[in-house]
Amino acid sequence: MNNNRVVIFDTTLRDGEQSPGASMTKDEKLRIAKALEKMRVDVIEAGFAMASPGDFESVKAVAETIKNSSICSLSRALDGDIDRAGEALKNATVPRIHTFIATSPIHMKYKLRMEPEKVLEQAVHAVKRARKLVDHVEFSCEDAGRSDLDFLCRIIEAAINAGARTINIPDTVGYAIPHQFGETFQQLIERIPNADKAIFSVHCHNDLGLAVANSLAAVAHGARQVECTINGLGERAGNASLEEIVMAIKTRQDVLNVETNIDTKHIVSTSRLVSSITGFPIQPNKAIVGANAFAHESGIHQDGMLKHRETYEIMKAEDVGWKANKMVLGKHSGRTAFKGRLEELGVHFSSEAELNTAFTRFKELADKKHEIFDEDLQALVSDTRTSEITETYKLQTLEVCSKTGETPVAKITLTVSGKERRASSEGSGPVDATFKAIEVIAESNTSLELYSVHAITSGTDSQGEVTVRLERGGRIVNGNGADTDIVIASAKAYINALNLLEAGVQRAHPQAGNV
Ligand SMILES: CC(=O)SCCNC(=O)CCNC(=O)[C@H](O)C(C)(C)COP(=O)(O)OP(=O)(O)OC[C@H]1O[C@@H](n2cnc3c(N)ncnc32)[C@H](O)[C@@H]1OP(=O)(O)O
Numbered sequence: 443m444n445n446n447r448v449v450i451f452d453t454t455l456r457d458g459e460q461s462p463g464a465s466m467t468k469d470e471k472l473r474i475a476k477a478l479e480k481m482r483v484d485v486i487e488a489g490f491a492m493a494s495p496g497d498f499e500s501v502k503a504v505a506e507t508i509k510n511s512s513i514c515s516l517s518r519a520l521d522g523d524i525d526r527a528g529e530a531l532k533n534a535t536v537p538r539i540h541t542f543i544a545t546s547p548i549h550m551k552y553k554l555r556m557e558p559e560k561v562l563e564q565a566v567h568a569v570k571r572a573r574k575l576v577d578h579v580e581f582s583c584e585d586a587g588r589s590d591l592d593f594l595c596r597i598i599e600a601a602i603n604a605g606a607r608t609i610n611i612p613d614t615v616g617y618a619i620p621h622q623f624g625e626t627f628q629q630l631i632e633r634i635p636n637a638d639k640a641i642f643s644v645h646c647h648n649d650l651g652l653a654v655a656n657s658l659a660a661v662a663h664g665a666r667q668v669e670c671t672i673n674g675l676g677e678r679a680g681n682a683s684l685e686e687i688v689m690a691i692k693t694r695q696d697v698l699n700v701e702t703n704i705d706t707k708h709i710v711s712t713s714r715l716v717s718s719i720t721g722f723p724i725q726p727n728k729a730i731v732g733a734n735a736f737a738h739e740s741g742i743h744q745d746g747m748l749k750h751r752e753t754y755e756i757m758k759a760e761d762v763g764w765k766a767n768k769m770v771l772g773k774h775s776g777r778t779a780f781k782g783r784l785e786e787l788g789v790h791f792s793s794e795a796e797l798n799t800a801f802t803r804f805k806e807l808a809d810k811k812h813e814i815f816d817e818d819l820q821a822l823v824s825d826t827r828t829s830e831i832t833e834t835y836k837l838q839t840l841e842v843c844s845k846t847g848e849t850p851v852a853k854i855t856l857t858v859s860g861k862e863r864r865a866s867s868e869g870s871g872p873v874d875a876t877f878k879a880i881e882v883i884a885e886s887n888t889s890l891e892l893y894s895v896h897a898i899t900s901g902t903d904s905q906g907e908v909t910v911r912l913e914r915g916g917r918i919v920n921g922n923g924a925d926t927d928i929v930i931a932s933a934k935a936y937i938n939a940l941n942l943l944e945a946g947v948q949r950a951h952p953q954a955g956n957v
Pocket residue numbers: 457460490492493494517518519520542543544553554555584614677
């Protein structure tokens with residue numbers, strides 16, 4: 443194999459499943475294994491065959507189904523575990539037994555209660571036994587991150603002599619620091635006389651948030667297999683995340699000088715599949731696969747992106763399976779992105795003044811709402827545009843009191859042709875009271891033909907868009923109003939309709955259901 447090629451060993455189905463609450467059924471494991479195969483993962487650790495009959499069946503099913511990735515089962519350095527793993531892998535195209543034993547003083551003394559020499563002997567025995575069952579045996583020195591370097595050199599040399607083809611150096615408890623862990627790899631590879639007979643592998647945990655950094659440090663110092671999981675799932679704080687490892691290697695090839703065989707376009711779909719099966723949500727700011735990983739909200743960034751994408755993006759969203767990057771309009775956005783998005787929606791401003799008015803209203807809305815959607819923008823612009831007619835009536839203030847068991851009361855202040863007028867009224871509901879209060883002032887002699895309201899987007903901070911249809915002397919107008927407060931949106935729509943009537947505008951009858 444090319445010496446610059448890093449083997450991607452996915453352990454979502456084994457170490458990932460060790461996340462409390464992430465247990466998977468056989469069918470779920472198969473679905474994930476198929477997605478990993480499609481992504482061209484080199485080795486899939488399908489489970490720990492000895493753990494339970496269910497895990498045995500899962501490893502067996504994955505081994506029988508997946509043909510383009512090597513399938514692996516974990517096993518302790520015990521005959522029973524190894525034989526069970528071999529049995530589960532019987533029909534695999536490229537089977538691998540991954541046997542391990544702890545090598546740190548603390549694990550050997552307190553957990554295994556074994557002398558180091560006995561541990562070494564058992565490791566050699568386990569590798570030899572596994573080699574009788576499969577060609578590719580991987581040996582792990584559990585808790586290598588806290589193990590003595592001289593002892594590691596001795597046990598690894600012996601394991602390679604016994605037939606291990608991959609030597610895995612796990613930082614089991616996430617204790618390592620990148621430069622120090624890189625140095626460990628360099629030392630091991632330099633000092634072990636038969637190191638060139640095996641592939642050195644790294645397996646990091648994220649207890650200090652350093653799993654990916656430590657894995658990359660190992661790669662920089664000779665590791666040519668990385669063990670990782672989708673979404674960084676795994677025991678406690680998780681393992682190194684596959685998507686971050688793969689994309690770091692791809693994006694920084696100039697520094698790392700290595701490559702993987704992963705088809706990165708399947709990363710996002712696989713990440714979503716694992717999240718939906720395990721029920722572990724993906725945090726929005728998660729690198730590569732988080733909803734915000736390729737989203738830009740700040741005006742300065744959006745302006746830069748629109749001028750030249752690479753000003754703020756080091757990877758292409760499409761390369762990892764997103765449809766595209768996202769320009770999210772929010773309170774930090776600027777005119778460039780605002781105008782650009784509206785142009786994409788087919789809205790063109792006729793003047794700078796029109797853009798500025800719409801932009802001011804957009805900022806006011808963005809202060810009230812977390813995210814502005816396309817529908818918000820369309821409502822906002824149509825609201826801005828209809829407000830270009832001469833407004834006889836303008837809403838100044840509205841106060842509505844609505845209590846359980848009491849009749850709602852609305853107090854309203856309008857300007858009518860610039861003159862301030864106040865009124866109040868009761869009503870059967872807050873909207874009815876508001877309309878009646880407006881009529882106390884307007885005495886418009888209109889009839890309300892239609893009142894419709896819908897939330898423009900989902901969520902309780904959504905804008906409500908209200909349409910009010912008024913009729914007077916055979917003339918019909920539709921007034922629109924949008925606001926995060928539905929009663930204010932209703933008042934705006936009613937007043938807009940009154941202004942349209944005063945301005946002599948007649949609206950076409952909208953299609954049924956299209957109001
Ligand atoms: C770092 C890692 O991720 S290691 C993998 C962790 N994953 C798991 O443990 C999940 C699957 N595990 C299981 O289902 C169970 O623990 C089993 C079936 C493997 C074993 O169950 P039990 O026989 O009931 O043993 P139990 O889990 O209580 O204790 C583990 C035993 O294995 C021994 N052991 C631990 N690691 C190894 C090893 N690598 N090689 C040999 N023996 C080991 C322990 O010393 C202990 O032995 P003892 O009972 O003689 O003291």
